[in-house]
Amino acid sequence: MVSRLELCGVTKAFPGVLANDHVSFAVKAGEIHALVGENGAGKSTLVKMIYGVMQPEAGEIRLDGRPVEIPNPKAARAMGVAMVFQHFSLFEPMTVLENIALGMDEDIPFASLEDRVRQVLDRYGLALDPYRVVSTLSVGERQRIEIVRALLVEPRLLIMDEPTSVLTPQEVGQLFETLRALASSGCSILYISHKLHEVKALCSAATVLRAGRVVGSCDPGRVAARSMAEMMIGGTLREIQRRKDRAFGPVKLTVKELTLERDSTFGVSLQDVSFEVRAGEIFGIAGVAGNGQNALLLALAGEVPAKRAGAIRLDGREVGLTGPAGRRRLGLCAVPEERIGHGAVPGFSLAENTVLTARQRKKLVGWGLIRRLLSRNYAEEVIRAFDVRTTGASAAAAALSGGNLQKFIMGREILQAPEALVVAQPTWGVDAGAAAAIHEALAALAAAGAAVVLISQDLDELLALCDNLAVMNEGRLSRPLAAGQASIEEIGLLMGGIHGEPMAKTPEAGAADAA
Amino acid sequence: MRLELQRRRESSRWMLVLSPALAVALTLLAGAALFAMLGYDGIAAVRAVFIVPLADPGQWQELGIKAAPLILIATGLSIGFRANIWNIGAEGQYVIGGLAATGVALATWETEGNWILPLMIAAGILGGMAYAAIPAFLRTRLQVSEILSSLMLTYAAVQLLYYLMRGPWKDPKGFNFPQSRLFTDWQLLPAIGNTYVHWGVPAAFLIAVVAWMVLSRTVFGYEVRVVGAAPNAARHGGFKHNRTIWLSLLAGGGFAGLAGVIEVAGPFGQMVPQFPTGYGFTAIIVAFLGRLHPIGIIAAGLILAVSYVGGEVAQATLGLPNAAVGVFQGMMLFFLLAADALVSYRLRLVPTVSRAAR
Numbered sequence: 001m002v003s004r005l006e007l008c009g010v011t012k013a014f015p016g017v018l019a020n021d022h023v024s025f026a027v028k029a030g031e032i033h034a035l036v037g038e039n040g041a042g043k044s045t046l047v048k049m050i051y052g053v054m055q056p057e058a059g060e061i062r063l064d065g066r067p068v069e070i071p072n073p074k075a076a077r078a079m080g081v082a083m084v085f086q087h088f089s090l091f092e093p094m095t096v097l098e099n100i101a102l103g104m105d106e107d108i109p110f111a112s113l114e115d116r117v118r119q120v121l122d123r124y125g126l127a128l129d130p131y132r133v134v135s136t137l138s139v140g141e142r143q144r145i146e147i148v149r150a151l152l153v154e155p156r157l158l159i160m161d162e163p164t165s166v167l168t169p170q171e172v173g174q175l176f177e178t179l180r181a182l183a184s185s186g187c188s189i190l191y192i193s194h195k196l197h198e199v200k201a202l203c204s205a206a207t208v209l210r211a212g213r214v215v216g217s218c219d220p221g222r223v224a225a226r227s228m229a230e231m232m233i234g235g236t237l238r239e240i241q242r243r244k245d246r247a248f249g250p251v252k253l254t255v256k257e258l259t260l261e262r263d264s265t266f267g268v269s270l271q272d273v274s275f276e277v278r279a280g281e282i283f284g285i286a287g288v289a290g291n292g293q294n295a296l297l298l299a300l301a302g303e304v305p306a307k308r309a310g311a312i313r314l315d316g317r318e319v320g321l322t323g324p325a326g327r328r329r330l331g332l333c334a335v336p337e338e339r340i341g342h343g344a345v346p347g348f349s350l351a352e353n354t355v356l357t358a359r360q361r362k363k364l365v366g367w368g369l370i371r372r373l374l375s376r377n378y379a380e381e382v383i384r385a386f387d388v389r390t391t392g393a394s395a396a397a398a399a400l401s402g403g404n405l406q407k408f409i410m411g412r413e414i415l416q417a418p419e420a421l422v423v424a425q426p427t428w429g430v431d432a433g434a435a436a437a438i439h440e441a442l443a444a445l446a447a448a449g450a451a452v453v454l455i456s457q458d459l460d461e462l463l464a465l466c467d468n469l470a471v472m473n474e475g476r477l478s479r480p481l482a483a484g485q486a487s488i489e490e491i492g493l494l495m496g497g498i499h500g501e502p503m504a505k506t507p508e509a510g511a512a513d514a515a
Numbered sequence: 516m517r518l519e520l521q522r523r524r525e526s527s528r529w530m531l532v533l534s535p536a537l538a539v540a541l542t543l544l545a546g547a548a549l550f551a552m553l554g555y556d557g558i559a560a561v562r563a564v565f566i567v568p569l570a571d572p573g574q575w576q577e578l579g580i581k582a583a584p585l586i587l588i589a590t591g592l593s594i595g596f597r598a599n600i601w602n603i604g605a606e607g608q609y610v611i612g613g614l615a616a617t618g619v620a621l622a623t624w625e626t627e628g629n630w631i632l633p634l635m636i637a638a639g640i641l642g643g644m645a646y647a648a649i650p651a652f653l654r655t656r657l658q659v660s661e662i663l664s665s666l667m668l669t670y671a672a673v674q675l676l677y678y679l680m681r682g683p684w685k686d687p688k689g690f691n692f693p694q695s696r697l698f699t700d701w702q703l704l705p706a707i708g709n710t711y712v713h714w715g716v717p718a719a720f721l722i723a724v725v726a727w728m729v730l731s732r733t734v735f736g737y738e739v740r741v742v743g744a745a746p747n748a749a750r751h752g753g754f755k756h757n758r759t760i761w762l763s764l765l766a767g768g769g770f771a772g773l774a775g776v777i778e779v780a781g782p783f784g785q786m787v788p789q790f791p792t793g794y795g796f797t798a799i800i801v802a803f804l805g806r807l808h809p810i811g812i813i814a815a816g817l818i819l820a821v822s823y824v825g826g827e828v829a830q831a832t833l834g835l836p837n838a839a840v841g842v843f844q845g846m847m848l849f850f851l852l853a854a855d856a857l858v859s860y861r862l863r864l865v866p867t868v869s870r871a872a873r
Contacts, residue, residue, distance in 0.1 A: 055519075055865065301751065302753070303750050303751060323753050323755075324750070324751060324752065324753035325752070325753030326753070328753070334751075336751060338747070341745045341747055341748055342745070342747040342748055342751055343748070343751065344745075344748060345741055345744050345745040345748045346744070346745065347526075347744050348740075348741075348744065352737070355734075355737055355752075356741065356748060356751070356752040357751065357752055357753075359734070359752075365734050368733050368734050368735065369732050369733055369734070370732055370733065370734060370737055372732075
């Protein structure tokens with residue numbers, strides 16, 4: 001049988017780096033084929049060539065046995081190749097439907113497009129209100145727009161770049177059902193992921209990339225995730241080590257009946273959120289994207305002030321009305337989910353980026369002036385301590401890969417020796433090696449006596465790291481569970497709310513915005 | 516073979532410097548072609564506008580005098596532009612600055628003292644700041660776009676000028692011409708040595724250099740740059756957006772007001788209805804041509820000053836219309852914005868792999 005997609009010696013070089021070096025593999029019709037590799041292994045470049053965003057310098061791409069040239073994504077879509085990117089291209093002030101309409105190649109009347117969108121939503125059980133404005137949507141909901149967009153062209157080959165990073169276990173299960181149904185109808189799927197247990201569960205073939213080359217291929221069902229991971233990083237993997245006999249100190253961070261009104265900047269309010277984190281404890285906050293995690297991070301970081309000073313306390317001191325700079329001075333630091341443009345300024349050097357959040361605690365400014373030597377030294381210290389792969393402190397933040405920038409941002413906060421650290425989705429889109437390093441750093445910070453709040457959608461991460469965890473759903477926080485006793489099913493049900501329907505649409509949230 | 520625009524991994528420092536030069540070069544070529552098509556001697560037109568003012572030492576003093584207000588206003592605007600605060604109304608703030616200084620001058624008309632000129636300067640700066648405070652207030656309190664409010668306020672300022680010149684501030688001994696009294700020696704900027712270049716010119720250059728230090732070294736400069744580059748990161752870092760809007764609009768207004776003072780107390784020597792010469796708008800071009808970088812702005816201010824002086828030369832020698840200067844300035848901004856694509860993208864010739872070759 002002819003392969004749906006075949007790559008023969010595909011090569012692409014960028015100045016100074018060979019992104020893809022004679023890559024060859026084949027994807028059969030109706031096959032779900034995993035493409036795994038660390039960040040920077042060349043996966044993105046490879047799929048961009050298949051999708052026509054870039055052109056290979058050498059080698060050949062064959063679709064259904066025919067050599068093809070794919071000059072642009074429009075041509076790719078015309079050939080039946082669709083793609084869901086990891087980073088979304090959406091217009092924030094416009095609605096879901098408007099965004100979909102803008103991305104369509106054919107000119108479809110709005111009304112019939114809405115019908116088709118609703119059909120796709122229903123068929124694949126995707127929860128999305130076509131009339132909501134994108135800026136009010138969570139990362140998870142935004143991703144669904146991209147999935148709908150891709151499915152509307154009825155592709156023969158669907159490329160998915162890290163699609164599950166923002167979903168609950170139940171949602172992942174549903175997505176997998178969708179993808180399996182799609183595959184059994186004959187559509188091939190090229191599935192890019194770091195999560196090897198997902199690859200094992202979903203894919204029937206896998207190709208492993210490292211440093212631009214194919215270093216192996218396997219049947220994921222028959223190979224241990226660990227050995228795939230080691231193939232990816234070309235070394236042995238470290239396990240997260242947390243001391244079994246760890247003890248907790250006094251309560252450091254107290255959140256009491258924290259309530260925030262809904263606001264255009266985040267789609268979900270916070271209602272009576274209360275929890276406590278002791279010194280040495282890692283407290284996890286699980287939940288599907290868009291259930292108030294963003295609002296919680298902004299509220300804890302001080303970017304959105306609480307209504308009462310007493311809603312948030314650090315070491316007993318009321319900080320609810322204190323701004324981000326003031327809270328940091330007292331020792332409450334935060335790492336937001338979005339690295340580029342929120343945690344770091346993309347066009348600034350790493351040295352300049354230290355000034356953003358470390359200027360008070362590390363005394364990087366004085367008399368209204370920036371102490372450039374100190375900020376450069378601090379950036380270099382972070383780079384060394386967290387093994388950030390970069391050309392140096394003067395490299396622009398935008399030039400770093402996702403995982404390396406995340407290591408830098410984490411390091412920038414951790415080396416300030418915070419009393420309490422709040423991190424959101426610290427390993428989203430980060431490769432296995434960097435994720436392990438970040439987990440280790442969080443465990444070490446807690447061991448040193450800090451209180452850590454870990455907001456994540458990755459249950460494996462939460463269960464491996466946290467002492468206690470609670471689940472956010474529609475702005476409310478569940479009672480805390482001891483991580484050792486909580487089961488994935490139980491947490492998954494809490495994520496879906498009391499109705500136990502994790503995929504249920506949230507009409508109140510959607511309707512208010514549509515109005 | 517085909518041309519491909521390929522995104523650079525990091526923006527090119529070379530092109531950052533080269534693209535303004537490229538824009539100037541393209542302006543000269545396109546300008547020559549345009550005026551040749553209109554029936555003028557294209558080469559001579561470009562020569563008159565851009566070469567003669569530089570080649571003739573007699574024009575150099577004039578260049579400095581024309582460049583000074585442009586550099587001052589553009590330096591102020593560049594602070595806001597870096598923070599993505601678009602003050603388009605520097606012309607109005609310049610007029611109000613000039614009027615405030617004139618007000619002081621008229622009130623102290625029969626007085627003598629060293630304190631008068633500093634008082635005029637302070638009044639001009641404060642006047643410009645106060646006028647820029649209106650769009651700042653509207654933006655921070657009512658979310659009114661400062662682009663529109665500042666632009667429209669320009670016309671209000673000009674009407675105020677016309678009213679004052681024809682009414683309350685008209686020179687009683689001016690044969691009913693709509694203009695103020697001539698300023699006295701205590702109210703005029705002194706000239707340097709035996710030139711007719713006033714002290715505002717070196718001050719403008721110095722202020723641009725100081726502004727560069729402030730922007731690159733201080734926390735305020737950092738704040739402005741972060742707010743412009745990544746507003747969410749700025750909030751995360753604890754910088755308040757509204758504070759930045761206020762500070763950068765006040766800075767822009769203050770600089771424009773100061774430019775108004777050095778014009779009215781310098782070349783004009785009195786207030787006249789012809790006071791708004793478009794410096795406030797041309798300074799927008801200067802700010803971008805200079806890369807929002809105060810040192811670049813000095814160079815760009817001189818280039819645009821050349822076009823002003825050269826426009827007068829071309830008018831006198833070739834009969835080129837006065838609007839020709841505006842055409843040249845417009846083309847320069849147009850080419851600059853186009854050439855800026857090359858900062859983050861590179862042009863590459865890509866060989867098309869023909870199917871037969873496979």
